[in-house]
Amino acid sequence: MRFTSIIPALALTLGAAADQEWHFGDVVYMGPTSGSNYIKKVTYSVTAPPVPTDFSQSDCWASIWIGISASQSDNSVPLMQPIFNWAPDNAAQGCPAANNAWCVAASTLLPDGQTDEPYVAVANNQQVDFEINTVSSGTVSQNVSIDGNVISSITNKNIGKNPTYFIAADECFTGKCGTLASYTWENVVITLATADKNFGATLSMDGASSKGFTTSDNGLTWKGAITFNKDVFA
Numbered sequence: 001m002r003f004t005s006i007i008p009a010l011a012l013t014l015g016a017a018a019d020q021e022w023h024f025g026d027v028v029y030m031g032p033t034s035g036s037n038y039i040k041k042v043t044y045s046v047t048a049p050p051v052p053t054d055f056s057q058s059d060c061w062a063s064i065w066i067g068i069s070a071s072q073s074d075n076s077v078p079l080m081q082p083i084f085n086w087a088p089d090n091a092a093q094g095c096p097a098a099n100n101a102w103c104v105a106a107s108t109l110l111p112d113g114q115t116d117e118p119y120v121a122v123a124n125n126q127q128v129d130f131e132i133n134t135v136s137s138g139t140v141s142q143n144v145s146i147d148g149n150v151i152s153s154i155t156n157k158n159i160g161k162n163p164t165y166f167i168a169a170d171e172c173f174t175g176k177c178g179t180l181a182s183y184t185w186e187n188v189v190i191t192l193a194t195a196d197k198n199f200g201a202t203l204s205m206d207g208a209s210s211k212g213f214t215t216s217d218n219g220l221t222w223k224g225a226i227t228f229n230k231d232v233f234a
């Protein structure tokens, strides 16, 4: 999801009582890459925080994700974003996890909407590992793995411009998900198509912290971690 309401017509129908829009919480960006450079590969791991406990709208829906895109905010530009989702009634959203746990799936926001692979339940405190890879120009693959086994993957071809932005965010549909505890995206490794010593300086954070990204190969590969602050959707 990104920045705009997915069902504005419904919000109008229901009036002020029920908010039916995605709300951004904490958000982190790196990029854009310069010139014709692009993000070749991103790998990272996370142990998702406990699911929110004090939600106040029963159809709320929380997500946390890292993605790559050729745009920071344009929904007509694909966003490859393997995604964790949780809802008070997970089953109603197609997530087979218990209601105290998250689901995860390879997922892409395309101009005509979100394409999710089937949701996979994630045990509490389970580390999940990710790879998003521009395998050839205009083609991006995602792999989601647990204990070395790929549990969800998707490949998007003809995405247009290669990804130039790294984006990480938490979001809440309805804005009433309650409190999302702090969590850390670990072992984040961003590999560019060509070396750029200045890429690390593009890190910008709102509601998150990081010791920064460092390179030991003159800017081809960047390593770091990002801690998202506790976020309250109330």
Ligand SMILES: *[C@@H]1O[C@H](CO)[C@@H](O)[C@H](O)[C@H]1NC(C)=O
Residues within 6 Å of the ligand: 131, 132, 133, 135, 141, 142, 143, 150, 153
């Ligand atoms: C995804 O996993 C499959 C199976 O392990 C592997 O063949 C492929 O190279 C991986 N692709 C990416 C983009 O990680």
